[in-house]
Amino acid sequence: MAALCLLFSQLGFGQSALTLPDTLNYHIADSVIIKAPNGITLSAVVVRKKGAPLKQPTALMYFIYSDTKRSLAEAKYSADHGYVGIVADSRGKRLSPDDMVPYEKEVEDVNAVINWIVQQPWSDGSVGMYGGSYSGFAQWAATKNLNPALKTIVPYVAAIPGLGLPMENNIFLLANYQWAFYVTNNKYTDNGVNDDGARWRKMRNKWWQSGLPFNKVDSLDGTANPWFQKWLLHPDYDAYWQAMVPFKQEFSKINIPVLTITGYYDDGQVSALEYLTEHYKYLPNAEHYLIIGPYDHFGAQQGGIPNLKGYQVDDVALINTREITFQWMDYILKGGQKPKLLKDKINFEVMGANTWRHVPSMGKMESSKIRFYLDKSGTEYRLSAVKPTKSHFMDQSVDLADRNSTNNDYYPDPIIKNELDRSNGLFFLSQPFDSAVSLSGKLEGVLKAIINKGDMDIGLTLYELTPDGQYFQLSYFLGRASYAHDMTQRKLLVPGKEETIPFHRSRVFSKQLKKGSRLLLVLNIDKNPFAQINYGTGKEVSRESILDAGQALKIKWSTGSFIDLGISRIN
Template sequence: MKKFCIIYFILCLNFIFSQKISLKEIGGNLKTESLVKYLAKELAVKYKEKDIAAYYDNMFRINMINENYDVSLSQLDSVRNVYKKSNPGAASAMGSQFEIYINTVKRTRDNKIFDKIYEEEFRKKYEKLPLESQMILPQYFDTSAVNFDKEINEMVRESAGKESIDIVDALKICRKYNSYNVAKKSFGLALPLLKKLEKEIFTVYDSIKINTKDNGIVTLSVVLNNKKKGKQSTILINTIYSGADNLNTAKEFAANGYAAVILNTRGKYLSPDNIEPFEHEADDIYDAIDWITRQTWSNGRVGMIGGSYLGFSQWAATKKMHPGLKTIIPQAAVGIGTMDYPMTNNVFMSYSLRWLNYVMNNKMTDDAGFEDTKNWNSVYKKWYESGRSFRKLDSISGKPNAVFQRWLDHPSYDAFWKKMIPYKKEFSKIDIPVLTTTGYYDADKLGALYYFREHYKYNKNASHYLIIGPYDHSGAQGYIKGEFRGYTIDPAAKINLNKIWLEWFDYILEQKDKPLFLKDKVNYQVMGTDQWKNAASIDIFDHNKSRFYIGNNEKSLYLSEIKLDKNKFAALKVNLADRTDADEMLNQKNNIVDNVLYSKNNLIFSSGILDKSFEFSGNFSGALSLSVNKKDVDLYINLFELMPDGRYFLISNYIARASYAKDNEKRNLLPENKKIAIPINNNDFVSRKMEKGSRLVLMIGVIKTPFWQINYGSGKDVSSETIADAKEPMEVHFYNDSYIDIPLIQK
């Protein structure tokens, strides 16, 4: 969970307006405690935030520093209320370290009795928590006061001599100081109490090493419920995010009657091997399951669960299926290779290096380095403005990375990627039940849907269920937010995914009833209707599509059901050598709902006003009839609803490298200045009610941003191209016989 909280805080910061707090009033007094107290008082007045969860999450900490304890506790409860319906276990436990500390301070006037009162408050809170919340409580006390102290002192030093400080930085300092203060004064008391209470419930075997068949070493941790007698089914979680809090996740499943095993990716935790993400899961998970099924406490039945990389690893496990593996629950599963990470449709993302450092800098996870958005944006900016090749990104960051370079050597979906997960007909052999979860705004949605579609393509009788709704990456893993990126989700979307997942394990492994929520194979929430719908197949959404032609009638750019002169076109010219827009690109909000659209390096086409309400359910597809004065081009397409109130709602997006659009395994360069058809093979799924009076708005642009590699169109390996390859501006002509097919169902 720690990973999701870190990512959520990073995203929250993107919504804070660029305000500053003057430091003139405190003169040269930059002692940490004095500075923090000053900043907290200023933030209490100046801090504004549209996202309710983020607002209260920051304000309760600010009020703790300001010693407004009752207000702080009330705001902490407001944070919990955001997650109460979707994740009640986590909602009850989150912030407990602060609550216990506040209640102790409120009762304590003499430091001599602090320890005694703290234990009373700790036990009182612990006993009130439901079992599932007790199991995850330790993760809130898994913090190093020493590390926080170092980070705070560094941030304070950076502020020295400045006349003001950004609100974002002020918040970071206050948050870290508050966590440091609580950890320093109370965690030494909390941790022994937790261990004592947990030993009564669980037996934990940590640091188990097993040898793989190819002489690798992986580390396992096992958690057993002391009250559970006899042989048990096992929940296996394969993770690259090694950390003490993984045991807390295992305890949640053990509390529900399962043996729980954490498998750390080869090279992580106590493994002496090199860290090589994605490369060994298929073999190592097989060996781990083999070990599990031979233990005295195992009944030979294993299920897997987890999100993102953990979701990928479950599909890796099906590449070489162990007979003991009975079901998987991949959440927001990474589509490794060209599906969504480290490439989306053969276009590499800069974020891939940031993530590699996150998991490779040490045997655990480098949370502090990953969280440092300012540093990573400066790396992206330095690379972008330098015009150097994408291959130099790791060197520019100051830390060359062999895995990053190895990935760049494989821009096609070749044998290197194919060995990691099932490929084509290998999906036909996957005969275990699967429950997939993803979200319309999940960064790994394309991966999750790739596995879902391929499984049914090659196994018509697959038992594979899909839950998809208005969630981001963490939401698809059970941490559903009521509001994000400017969009407030429907109340119906706030479901308890953790409950459904546990019911699924009970259904498959313990022969209990199927989760009531799963009405059919595809279960999707229609945004704007506050209801869920169900379908027997995802393919049925391709049956009812309306075709809109992309055109230029010399007066406007339009989307029309009528095709005009196919020889006419809309022209887009992009100077790939221009790097004056770095800050502008890095500061893009990328909101789901917004008042304006970014209109540089793109063309925007609009439809007429919809005279009826429609349901958009499925994905848009189509073909671009274009010519370009280069041998290649990377394009993006964003589809919006222009609502009657004038705001734009992002429905779906798509990016692709034109030379791979027809085949992600083989690059076919474009003929220069010749009209060709580029298919839009969009592996997406979104559902939203579009109101009468709305318009469809399609944005088509050339990718030129610090967040993605830049395709100069020379025909060389894109990762090796430099700004010297830009030469004359790229010019793309989009002809009037280009079209998109949109799944609109009349309401």
């Protein structure tokens, strides 16, 4: 069992210089040292409210972005809500002398903190965890070997290393390239390096123009990035990534209540919802609730902002994430009332309708499904609700060596656009809806194609084209064709053979569409400075260069391709 090493004051806690109101109202220890049985050392901030019961449940946040002031604020918030508030720093951070190893040791380290907590005289033996992004990941890591004292988790926008970042659907991205420097350059965070947008833009553009392999990015930047290089050695979702969070049957053992919170425009939504999907897959009676609405990665952690990337968010969508978190904690740990928003397992805000809906499962978000086929008539590409009577193909050609243009402009910023770049990609347009409808759920379906290479990286972006000509982005998908059937093992395409490529790990959304609105689906190949370029040779993509481009990628998309969406008509 973990042992506590700290200087005891007469209050039973180590204490440093604090403001007078703090010392009057709280028992505070901001320099707690936790020694674990495996020999590593972790640090934490612990706060109790004066006058609180002798024994209380603990609200734990496990944190890699070490900041003593912020940790104290978090812990005091928990104490104000009737808990022992603890913010623990990950291995190597703040007061820990050990090496920093992001993602790799949280399974054991978080549980070492929980074991320490339940030995303390103020613990009632129950722990609830909460927090966003990395802290959301840390909660799921802890459940891989579920500690009996861990009674609930509330992960916001939780990451899955190897699925949402640093790669998505097996495509390595550059969006978080600087993150390893940000969290490992010192014991706290290197805000200067993280905020140096000019440096990272220069690096991306230099790599893009050079045509060098993706694994040379750090050499172009001029600073070695060993974590980036380590991650590139694992393009499959292999044992390295699988060891970090629950995988497959391990979800069946997670029998504690869970409240997941994420957003339609959360960059990490694919990860957050993968946890939920897998939990229900392997434990169908799981007590797992979801809150999802028009939030981005940071907005979901506070409950939304009124204007999100140019979209005026519905008033009802603006919530208080932390208040709901502690209402949930009270419900699970103290027998309190369930948060009012949680009227069923899946709770989602319908954009444009200014209302929340509540259903028992993701598959019930709408009353029925509608299938649209990718079709072409003359020069017009169509999303057809009727299956083509005769299969034919639609041609696309992408010169992967060309650096004068980029493909796949999928990122939703702004969410509402007045026009789209139509210089590349195929644009499939539906007929206008003859009444108002709501669409909810994933963008999912099957693509069928013949290509002249062994692989390709696919982008799909779904828009509502409003009657007044605006494009409202609903969802997108980004993924590597060779991993479409199994993200743990690459299976190359056979040039010249029609291949079936299913997709489903896209962004979930919910939106009420006006009468006269159309759907627009943009189908494209991912080729831009923000991610690996898959030249289709079949070699490890991070080692391919522009010299591997060869002839242009030639694709024949079959009219047997389709997308499925959840739909309900509004009378």
